[in-house]
Amino acid sequence: MADISHQLISFASAFPVVLVLIGGTAMTLTRMSHDPHGRAKVLGAVGILLGVRFVFPFVTPLVLNFGPIEEIGVRIILGGLMHSIPVSIAYALLFWALLGERRPRYPDQMSTR
Numbered sequence: 376m377a378d379i380s381h382q383l384i385s386f387a388s389a390f391p392v393v394l395v396l397i398g399g400t401a402m403t404l405t406r407m408s409h410d411p412h413g414r415a416k417v418l419g420a421v422g423i424l425l426g427v428r429f430v431f432p433f434v435t436p437l438v439l440n441f442g443p444i445e446e447i448g449v450r451i452i453l454g455g456l457m458h459s460i461p462v463s464i465a466y467a468l469l470f471w472a473l474l475g476e477r478r479p480r481y482p483d484q485m486s487t488r
Contacts, residue, residue, distance in 0.1 A: 382432055389428055396421050396428075416472035423465040431458060 403417045435457055439450050 385432060386429070393425070393428065396425055413472040413475065416468045416475075420465040420468035420472070423461050423468070427458060427461050427465075431461075 400418065400421050403414055403421070435454055438457065439454060444450055444453070
């Protein structure tokens with residue numbers, strides 16, 4: 376029972392982050408209609424971050440308790456990698472969408488290089 380209350384407290388403390396992610400999704404859907412590739416990258420990153428926030432607290436203990444891993448150092452490293460790899464992919468997608476090459480909206484804005 377204490378484990379479930381710990382998860383609920385963890386979800387409640389993540390409320391501001393979830394609000395920012397939902398707000399970012401709404402802004403992306405309404406303001407980035409001119410750049411569908413950038414929108415897909417941002418929505419993918421937000422989806423990964425929401426998945427990490429809501430799914431990983433349940434998956435991480437299952438994965439770490441599944442195998443014969445007894446050393447606490449290895450468990451800490453695996454737990455950290457399970458969180459940091461998807462989050463770093465999400466940040467890379469956000470930076471790619473932010474700093475990537477912009478495509479012109481209309482054909483007349485294209486320059487011949």
